[in-house]
Every structure is written in C-alpha cells, then in structure tokens.
Amino acid sequence: MNFIFSIVLSSVVVLILVLIPWIGVGALKLDTLFGIIIPYIALFVFFAGIIGRVIGWARSPVPFRIPTTAGQQWSLPWIRRSPLENPKSTAGVVGRMIFEVLTFRSLFRNTKLQFRSGFRIGYEWEKWLWLFALAFHYSFLVVLIRHLRFFTEPIPGFVNLIEQLDGLMQTGVAPVEGFMLPSVMISGFVLLGAVTLLVLRRILIPQVNYVSLPGDYFPLFLITAIGLTGVLMRYVLKVDIVSVKELTMGLVTFRPSIPYEIGVLFYIHLFLVSVLIAYIPFSKITHMAGVFLSPTRNLSNNSRFVRHINPWSYPVPVHTYDEYEEEFRDKMIAVGLPVEKMPEEEAGSAEEEKE
Amino acid sequence: MAEKIMKPEEMANVNHTPPLLSGWMHRPVEIKSGIYCYPAKPASLEYVSFPHAREWSPMDEDWKLPPNWKEIILEGLRERLERFRSLKIFMDICVRCGACADKCHFFIGGGDPRNMPVLRAELLRSVYRKEFTTAGKLMGEIAGARELTVDVLKEWWYYFFQCTECRRCSLFCPYGIDTAEITIVARELLNLLGLNIDWIATPVANCYRTGNHLGIQPHAFKDMIDFFLDDIEDITGIRMEPSLNRKGAEILFVTPSGDVFADPGTYTCMGYIILFHYLQSLGFDLTWSTFASEGGNFGYFTSHEMAKRLNAKMYAEAKRLGVKWILGGECGHMWRVINQYMDTFNGPADFLEEPVSPITGTKFENAKTTKMVHITEFTADLIKNNKLKLDASRNDNLKVTFHDSCNPARAMGLLEEPRYIIRNTCNHFYEMPDNTIREQTFCCGSGAGLNAGENMELRLRGGLPRANAVKYVHEKFGVNMLSCVCAIDRAVFPALMEYWVPEVGVTGVHELVGNALILEGEKKRETNLRGEPLPGMEEEKDV
Ligand code: SF4
Ligand code: SF4
Numbered sequence: 066m067n068f069i070f071s072i073v074l075s076s077v078v079v080l081i082l083v084l085i086p087w088i089g090v091g092a093l094k095l096d097t098l099f100g101i102i103i104p105y106i107a108l109f110v111f112f113a114g115i116i117g118r119v120i121g122w123a124r125s126p127v128p129f130r131i132p133t134t135a136g137q138q139w140s141l142p143w144i145r146r147s148p149l150e151n152p153k154s155t156a157g158v159v160g161r162m163i164f165e166v167l168t169f170r171s172l173f174r175n176t177k178l179q180f181r182s183g184f185r186i187g188y189e190w191e192k193w194l195w196l197f198a199l200a201f202h203y204s205f206l207v208v209l210i211r212h213l214r215f216f217t218e219p220i221p222g223f224v225n226l227i228e229q230l231d232g233l234m235q236t237g238v239a240p241v242e243g244f245m246l247p248s249v250m251i252s253g254f255v256l257l258g259a260v261t262l263l264v265l266r267r268i269l270i271p272q273v274n275y276v277s278l279p280g281d282y283f284p285l286f287l288i289t290a291i292g293l294t295g296v297l298m299r300y301v302l303k304v305d306i307v308s309v310k311e312l313t314m315g316l317v318t319f320r321p322s323i324p325y326e327i328g329v330l331f332y333i334h335l336f337l338v339s340v341l342i343a344y345i346p347f348s349k350i351t352h353m354a355g356v357f358l359s360p361t362r363n364l365s366n367n368s369r370f371v372r373h374i375n376p377w378s379y380p381v382p383v384h385t386y387d388e389y390e391e392e393f394r395d396k397m398i399a400v401g402l403p404v405e406k407m408p409e410e411e412a413g414s415a416e417e418e419k420e
Numbered sequence: 421m422a423e424k425i426m427k428p429e430e431m432a433n434v435n436h437t438p439p440l441l442s443g444w445m446h447r448p449v450e451i452k453s454g455i456y457c458y459p460a461k462p463a464s465l466e467y468v469s470f471p472h473a474r475e476w477s478p479m480d481e482d483w484k485l486p487p488n489w490k491e492i493i494l495e496g497l498r499e500r501l502e503r504f505r506s507l508k509i510f511m512d513i514c515v516r517c518g519a520c521a522d523k524c525h526f527f528i529g530g531g532d533p534r535n536m537p538v539l540r541a542e543l544l545r546s547v548y549r550k551e552f553t554t555a556g557k558l559m560g561e562i563a564g565a566r567e568l569t570v571d572v573l574k575e576w577w578y579y580f581f582q583c584t585e586c587r588r589c590s591l592f593c594p595y596g597i598d599t600a601e602i603t604i605v606a607r608e609l610l611n612l613l614g615l616n617i618d619w620i621a622t623p624v625a626n627c628y629r630t631g632n633h634l635g636i637q638p639h640a641f642k643d644m645i646d647f648f649l650d651d652i653e654d655i656t657g658i659r660m661e662p663s664l665n666r667k668g669a670e671i672l673f674v675t676p677s678g679d680v681f682a683d684p685g686t687y688t689c690m691g692y693i694i695l696f697h698y699l700q701s702l703g704f705d706l707t708w709s710t711f712a713s714e715g716g717n718f719g720y721f722t723s724h725e726m727a728k729r730l731n732a733k734m735y736a737e738a739k740r741l742g743v744k745w746i747l748g749g750e751c752g753h754m755w756r757v758i759n760q761y762m763d764t765f766n767g768p769a770d771f772l773e774e775p776v777s778p779i780t781g782t783k784f785e786n787a788k789t790t791k792m793v794h795i796t797e798f799t800a801d802l803i804k805n806n807k808l809k810l811d812a813s814r815n816d817n818l819k820v821t822f823h824d825s826c827n828p829a830r831a832m833g834l835l836e837e838p839r840y841i842i843r844n845t846c847n848h849f850y851e852m853p854d855n856t857i858r859e860q861t862f863c864c865g866s867g868a869g870l871n872a873g874e875n876m877e878l879r880l881r882g883g884l885p886r887a888n889a890v891k892y893v894h895e896k897f898g899v900n901m902l903s904c905v906c907a908i909d910r911a912v913f914p915a916l917m918e919y920w921v922p923e924v925g926v927t928g929v930h931e932l933v934g935n936a937l938i939l940e941g942e943k944k945r946e947t948n949l950r951g952e953p954l955p956g957m958e959e960e961k962d963v
Contacts, residue, residue, distance in 0.1 A: 138833030273518035361596035
C-alpha cells in the first residue's frame with residue numbers, strides 16, 4: 066500500500082459517494098431516504114459514536130500525572146516559572162488547553178529539519194502546517210456557523226454577524242460579472258484552499274507521505290467534495306433556498322417533510338455531509354474530542370506537591386532492607402557500616418568495639 | 421567494536437526520504453548489528469521473576485517464543501488499554517500530520533523511517549486497529565490495520581528499543597501524543613515474553629539485590645567513597661567524613677550509582693561530598709545509603725511495576741533511617757520517576773517532613789508531598805542566599821555549555837536551577853541554539869537503557885543532533901565543556917563527544933561547584949577535581 070493506492074482508493078470512494086445520491090434522488094426519486102432518513106441515521110451514529118468514544122476513553126483511568134512540561138517549573142520563589150507551559154494548577158491547565166485548542170500552540174512550535182551533512186544540521190522556521198491547519202479549522206467553523214441559518218428561526222444575531230463579516234472580507238476583490246450575487250463568502254474558499262494545501266503537503270513531504278493512510282486522504286477529499294457542492298449550489302447552479310430551509314427546519318423540529326424541487330445537487334451535498342458526520346467517531350477526526358482528554362496536556366505538573374492516586378495500584382514484591390542486610394551483613398560489619406542485627410555470637414563484642 | 425564504526429563524515433550522511441512507492445507495513449524488519457542491544461540474560465530476568473527467561477538471539481530465525489505468545493500480547497494490550505487513558509487516546513487520535521516526524525534524534529541521525537515517532541507508534545497502533553477497532557477488523561490494511569505476526573513482534577522489539585523515551589516528539593504534537601508512553605507500554609508487552617535487553621535487565625536485577633544498577637555491594641560502595649576522600653584530601657588538604665547508613669540523620673541523599681563508579685561522573689560525586697562537608701559546620705546533617713544507593717530506575721524501562729518495585733527502596737530507607745526528607749542527586753530519568761510517579765507509586769511518605777533547607781530555612785513547597793528535593797534546587801537556593809563562598813575563576817579554563825537532559829526538561833521543567841548554579845560557578849557560559857535546548861532539548865541518544873556498547877552506531881547516530889549543537893558552540897565560542905545534570909549523560913557523552921566533537925569534555929554541575937567552593941582551612945588548590953592544573957597554576961607545576 067503506497068500513497069498512490071491511498072489516493073486512488075479515497076478518490077474512488079468519494080466519487081461513489083457522489084454517485085449514490087445522484088442516482089438515488091435523480092433517477093430513483095428516493096428523496097425521503099436521502100433527505101430525511103439518512104441524515105437522521107447519520108446524526109444518530111455521530112452522537113452515539115462520539116459519546117461511546119468519549120465514555121470509552123474516560124473509562125480508562127489516568128494512573129499517573131504525565132504532563133509534557135514545556136517551560137520552567139514552579140520551584141524557588143525567585144525563579145520565574147512558565148504558568149502556561151508548565152502549569153501547576155487547574156487555572157494554568159485551562160490556559161494551556163485554551164492556547165492548545167484555539168491557537169494550536171504545539172503546532173506553532175514546529176520546526177523543519179534542514180539536514181546538511183558535514184555538521185550543519187538546522188531546524189528552520191516552519192509555520193506552514195500551523196497556518197494551513199488554522200485556516201482549515203477556522204474556516205470550517207465559520208462555514209458551520211453560517212449553516213446555522215438553515216436550522217434556526219429566527220436566525221440568531223451572531224450567525225448574521227459572522228456571515229456579514231465573512232462577506233465583508235472580500236471587499237476589494239474585483240466582482241466578476243454575474244458572480245457576485247449573492248455576496249461571496251470568503252470562508253468557503255479558504256476552506257477549499259486550505260484542504261488543497263493540506264493534501265499537497267501530505268503528498269509532497271516525503272515523511273508525511275510515507276506514514277499516510279487512506280483514512281488520511283479520504284476525509285480531505287470528502288470535505289473537498291462537500292465544499293465544492295456547496296460552492297456550486299451557492300454561486301452557480303443555484304438551488305431553491307426556501308425549500309432547503311423548509312427541509313432543514315423540518316429535520317431539526319422533528320417534523321420532517323420533503324419539499325418539491327430542491328435539486329439533486331443539494332441531496333449530494335447533504336449525503337456527503339451525512340457520511341462525514343457518521344464517519345467522524347470511527348476515524349482520526351475524533352481528535353477534536355480526544356485532545357481535551359490528552360494526559361500530557363490537560364494535567365498540571367504538581368505531582369511533587371499534590372498526591373495523585375492510581376486507582377488500580379496494587380502491592381508489588383520488593384527487596385527489603387532486612388533481606389539486603391541478611392545477604393551482606395558480614396561484609397558491612399567488616400568495613401564498619403552500621404547494621405540492624407549483629408550476628409549472634411559476636412554481637413556483644415562487636416557492639417562494644419564500635420562504641 | 422570501535423574499529424567497525426564508520427567515519428563521522430560517512431555516518432553524518434543520512435538520507436531522510438523513505439521509499440515512497442512501497443508502504444511500510446510489509447517491509448520486513450532488518451535487524452542490524454550496531455543498532456540492537458543484546459538480549460537479557462535469563463538469570464537477570466529470573467532474579468526479579470520476569471516471565472519466559474531463556475537464551476535467545478535476535479539474529480536467529482526462531483526466538484523461542486512461548487506457544488501462546490500472541491494471546492499473551494493481546495491480553496496484555498487489552499489490560500493496558502483499560503489501565504492507561506493515555507494509551508487509548510494516543511491509539512485513537514493521531515492524524516499523521518507529521519509534525520513529530522523530524523523531531524526524533526534517531527530519525528535525524530539515522531534516517532530509518534520507522535524511527536519517526538509517528539511511525540514508531542503506528543507499529544503498535546496498526547495491531548491495535550486490527551484487534552480492537554471495528555474499522556480495522558472489517559477493512560484491514562485499508563484502515564491501517566495489521567495482523568500481529570512474529571515479524572511484527574520482531575519489528576517491535578527492534579524499534580521500541582530504539583526509542584529513548586525522551587518525549588521530544590510529544591512536545592510538538594498538537595494533541596500531545598507521547599511516543600515515549602507508547603514505547604513504555606510496548607516494552608511492557610515485550611517483557612511479558614521475556615524479550616528484554618540485557619543492558620536493562622541486568623541493572624534491574626542488580627538494583628533489586630544490591631541497591632544499585634552496577635551491583636556495587638555495600639562494602640565496595642564504602643571503598644569507592646573512601647577513594648574519593650583520598651583524592652579530595654590530596655586536592656584540598658581536608659579529610660572529609662561523609663556518613664553512610666547513619667540513623668537519625670536529617671536528610672538522606674540518593675544519587676545514581678553511575679557517579680560513584682566511572683569518570684567523569686565520579687568528579688560530580690566528589691563535588692557532592694565537598695558541598696556536604698562545607699555545609700556540615702553550618703548544621704547540615706546528611707547521610708548516604710548503601711541500600712538506597714541508586715537514584716536511577718532502569719525498572720522504568722521495563723514496566724511500571726518494576727519501576728515501582730525499585731523505587732520503593734527510597735522511602736523504605738528514609739523510613740528506616742528516620743530522616744526528615746530526601747535530597748536527590750543529578751540524574752535524568754530518576755527525576756521523571758520522582759516527579760511524576762514516586763508519590764503515586766509508593767507514597768504517601770507521611771513519615772517524612774516537608775523539606776526545609778537547614779541552612780537557609782527555605783521551604784521547598786514544590787516537594788511538599790514527595791518530600792524529595794533536587795540538588796540543583798537545593799544548591800541554587802544556597803547560592804541565592806549567599807551561603808556558599810565560591811571562586812568561579814577556578815573554572816576559568818572551562819568554556820561551558822549546558823545540555824538539558826530530556827526528563828528534567830520535559831517531564832519536570834527543571835531549566836533555570838542548574839543554569840543559575842553554572843553562572844555562579846563559572847565565568848564562561850554559552851547556550852547552544854534555542855531549538856536544541858530547554859524544552860526542545862535533544863536527547864543524548866543513549867537514554868532509557870540504551871547506553872550499551874554493542875549498539876554504538878545507534879547511539880552515535882542518536883547523539884548526532886546534540887553533538888551538532890555542541891559543535892556549533894565549540895566553533896563559535898570555543899566551548900570545551902559540556903555540562904549536564906544526568907548520570908547517563910556523563911556516562912555516554914564522552915564517547916559521543918570523542919566521536920563527533922573531540923575537543924569537548926563532559927561534566928556534572930556539582931563538579932563545577934566542588935571546584936569553585938572555598939573551604940574553611942583548605943590548602944591552596946593547585947588542581948581541579950580531575951587533577952588538572954587550575955588556571956594560572958600550569959606554569960608553577962612545570963617549574
Ligand atoms: S504530531 Fe501527533 S498527530 Fe501528528 S503525526 Fe505525530 S503523533 Fe500524530
Ligand atoms: S520519545 Fe524521543 S526517542 Fe522516542 S520516538 Fe519520541 S523523539 Fe524519538
């Protein structure tokens with residue numbers, strides 16, 4: 066299995082996933098299946114799966130405090146400590162996690178090996194992965210929030226606000242004839258751009274290429290397909306937004322119904338999203354939940370001053386001092402090391418000698 | 421062995437591009453001499469009741485595995501998934517972003533793709549997927565799952581004994597995935613089949629029996645200390661009288677036995693003795709122990725259980741001697757165990773008191789429950805409170821740089837304490853480049869029990885990134901001394917430096933202290949603790 070196989074396989078699977086609703090809705094008119102049943106199943110699988118995952122993780126205890134410390138510990142009062150990189154309390158851990166989750170602190174640290182033989186190995190500034198990852202996750206988030214307009218009535222203020230900001234971002238971009246209605250949302254394009262860069266990076270960096278699995282390409286391709294269908298719907302082959310909202314509102318209010326004539330493109334988009342949602346709990350995308358439970362990041366470095374209990378701790382055989390002295394007593398006495406027990410016969414005299 | 425080793429220029433010529441067209445999953449492992457360590461001697465395993473002790477050779481086709489080996493491993497893995505959230509999470513959430521890939525010193529210096537932390541972890545993760553995840557069971561290889569076969573087991577043994585558990589990878593991982601943690605568990609599993617290496621198993625058995633890794637028996641331990649006293653007397657004119665196994669002392673001192681045993685660690689050990697002697701007149705009351713004569717813990721490189729069994733000695737001895745608290749010497753993994761495990765393993769140490777420096781009155785609040793203080797915390801506090809008379813010029817022939825040992829850096833955060841001491845005992849101190857020190861420090865390449873002789877090529881390769889940084893400051897500032905707070909560093913760096921940067925020596929921080937400390941009633945010092953003339957004394961000696 067190499068990267069070519071992984072890429073071909075993942076692309077073929079995504080293509081098939083596009084074809085399924087195309088045929089299902091376009092030819093077989095299975096609107097209810099693709100518009101209602103599959104989304105519900107997907108949501109159910111998502112929630113059941115992710116809850117199962119988190120419970121599964123949480124069921125295993127954290128026997129030891131093993132934070133990776135990334136800065137000066139708290140020791141002597143005059144030594145400046147790093148409260149965020151090496152937290153000693155819960156507040157510090159919360160801060161560390163916030164930086165980790167919201168700004169990808171650890172990725173920001175990234176360097177790239179510059180290997181030149183003859184002793185000039187360098188570790189260069191490398192912020193691309195951090196930048197791509199940040200662009201990807203934040204644009205995804207914005208797209209997600211924008212989509213809340215399909216699931217709420219009235220639409221909450223922050224959704225409108227985000228959308229306005231998202232639209233404003235493109236001021237200055239020369240409008241293409243007939244393209245600027247409705248206003249262009251920058252997030253969708255950033256998302257597609259970031260996904261592309263992440264795919265390229267995965268293929269072009271040999272080490273990353275080598276360790277990649279089909280499960281690394283597949284979600285990227287799936288998200289690309291979702292993004293493309295979304296962009297197509299919004300800007301090119303416009304679908305009937307009113308009908309879409311009717312369907313989505315039906316879904317969230319548990320009074321699902323299929324409006325007429327939404328167009329097959331929408332069903333493809335919806336189906337791909339359903340697949341993604343259902344796929345999350347069984348894939349590496351669980352990192353979004355797992356990162357919060359990672360023991361090297363969410364624990365404070367306090368195990369020298371706050372006792373940590375291992376719930377499955379059990380007594381272990383040890384070699385006691387008495388056993389040790391038993392074996393070496395004579396030798397110890399010979400060099401004048403104190404012992405607990407004098408050998409019977411010379412106990413008295415040896416004791417006296419020493420005093 | 422040394423003659424078989426290639427030239428540095430040849431060794432430093434490393435290719436980091438893996439064979440992209442063939443995947444890694446089915447590449448058979450190629451076990452190379454110079455890289456692997458000899459298997460454990462049966463007697464050592466038997467001494468601590470480890471299972472399946474036997475004679476076997478990694479080079480043989482047949483590793484003489486027990487017939488139900490697979491069951492043992494899978495059951496062992498299941499048990500550990502239930503015990504360690506870290507393992508479960510780390511098995512599930514890696515996205516193979518590759519941020520960790522070029523952070524491992526073994527990959528940098530060797531180029532073997534399976535030494536990329538992410539791939540090292542995948543060696544175990546692939547089997548986890550096959551046995552414990554639905555996707556892996558259903559889709560097999562496509563889901564990154566792999567059958568556990570004898571070849572996979574051999575691959576595990578080869579590569580999990582090529583990880584020094586240094587945690588550098590975990591620093592850069594966006595989810596904190598710690599390949600060291602995975603290595604620890606994988607070694608536990610291998611140990612269930614008797615697949616240990618001798619350089620770990622024998623020190624473990626020694627430590628269990630004699631109290632220290634090197635198997636130094638109590639009378640010999642005393643002899644060795646006496647040797648130091650003779651040397652110190654020659655140099656300072658003062659006969660010191662440290663106590664051993666003395667009941668009723670206030671403080672118990674525990675340090676790695678490596679420093680009692682071999683140069684240049686011995687000079688650090690002399691440094692301790694001199695410091696303790698200096699403090700004696702100020703009311704310092706300390707004893708060494710021949711029973712708790714090991715600070716390090718090679719048990720930690722076999723299993724959590726063995727780590728606990730060996731670590732138990734420290735508290736047991738503190739209790740027997742009736743001391744108030746414990747002072748710990750310079751050592752790397754020792755401090756990971758003390759900081760992150762000791763209290764949980766063998767506490768609560770309620771028979772001890774919260775550590776207070778008898779000289780300065782400083783309370784070591786950060787050691788409140790463990791009751792164990794790091795010697796650089798202790799000494800830094802002394803210097804800060806002006807309790808030590810130091811003549812830094814005695815170290816003027818040294819241009820010093822400091823190597824952060826992995827564990828004190830990334831499993832504790834002891835960064836400033838040793839630097840403070842160095843700055844006060846030497847006049848010439850230079851840092852290596854930022855990306856190679858403090859939390860980003862590079863491993864010596866020989867930690868976690870890999871400091872054997874037969875794997876010298878692995879060690880030299882693993883040590884390349886560190887050596888490269890030393891070479892940089894050597895060329896730029898004329899650095900000629902690499903200081904550290906780790907006994908393994910002191911044991912392994914001399915060979916590493918001799919190979920990569922021959923002009924640089926190795927020292928412990930307390931050797932610098934021992935040299936600089938001005939003792940009451942000492943004679944005019946002419947040499948340092950190594951017997952080399954002090955700066956300005958060279959000519960006098962010649963005359
Ligand atoms: S940095 Fe973390 S998530 Fe990325 S490949 Fe390495 S272990 Fe996996
Ligand atoms: S812990 Fe250190 S030696 Fe092990 S994989 Fe990570 S970087 Fe490499």
